[in-house]
Amino acid sequence: MALETTRRDEIAAAANQVRIDTIRMVHAAACGHPGGPLGMADFMATLFMEHLNLDASNRHAPDRDRFVLGNGHTCAGYYSLLAQKGLIDRDALLTFRKFGSPLQGHPHRNHDLGIDFSTGSLGNSLSVSLGMALxxxxxxxxxxxxxxxxxxxxxxxQIWEAATAAAxxxxxxxxxxxxxxNVQIDGYMRDVMDVRDLRAKYEAFGWHAVDVDGHDIDAIDAALVAAREETERPSALILETLIGKxxxxxxxxxxxxxxAPNDEEAAKALQELGAS
Ligand SMILES: Cc1ncc(C[n+]2csc(CCOP(=O)(O)OP(=O)(O)O)c2C)c(N)n1
Known part of the structure; x- marks a missing residue:
């Protein structure tokens, strides 16, 4: 069933809050990764607000849904969503990357906060997720x-070992x-090492795989619904996004x-995002 307009607006507002929180957190820390979370905000908000069965009341339930952030450096946006779902104190967001904070620059497993796995070292997230799924x-x-x-x-x-096993x-x-x-730490994928057609690759590995506009909340929601209805194969959503969106x-x-943005850049970013 398609999303109702009010629901879509709520998800879009949550995504915008992710962008605002990310700018504030990375600016306050004076270090961190703003580009990724801004680009991921629309699909992460759709997942967390509409699909992921995780909230403050069920965080310790063994049979709740799980989430693993493989690209752990983008965690500012993840923490914003955990705060929006009541798992993290909103005030704690500005302790991001500070000594003693549970909100480090890469996620540290903490079931009280709903953080299911420590990530940051790229490559093992799909294997871990597969273990949880099985x-x-x-x-x-x-x-x-x-x-x-x-x-x-x-x-x-290791991603492709996990993809083989999952199918x-x-x-x-x-x-x-x-x-x-199309961007990674050192520049554009095409200049560093292109991974080409990921949808075709996952499909060849035996997955249900689709390309999705990563900023179209309706399309993201429909793809997540289709993934949930798939009864035989794991699902891959290849979300085309714009870093810094x-x-x-x-x-x-x-x-x-x-x-991190400096004072002037942060102010301009927050103005563009309509932060009050
Ligand atoms: C095993 C491992 N190797 C290298 C790194 C360093 N590293 C951090 S982020 C990153 C680029 C990851 O690409 P992507 O997630 O596509 O970056 P983004 O789109 O957020 O710019 C790299 C190589 C790492 N975290 N883990």
């Missing part, structure tokens, strides 16, 4: 496992969401992969 199936749980990944992480060989074991409760912004001077600029 364990859930073995326990007879109605759990879905969502694994965020990226074009850069797709250069890691072999029929992990239909596993969905990978790949942030395909929503802030004019950050869009499609690899330089914003891992640099």
């Amino acid at each position: 364990a859930a199936k073995q326990n007879g749980w109605d759990t879905r496992v969502y694994s965020a990944s990226s074009d850069g992480e797709s250069q890691e060989g 072999h074991y029929g992990a239909s409760n596993l969905t990978v969401m790949v942030d395909f912004n 929503g802030v004019s001077f950050m869009e499609n600029q690899p330089g914003w992969h891992g640099v």
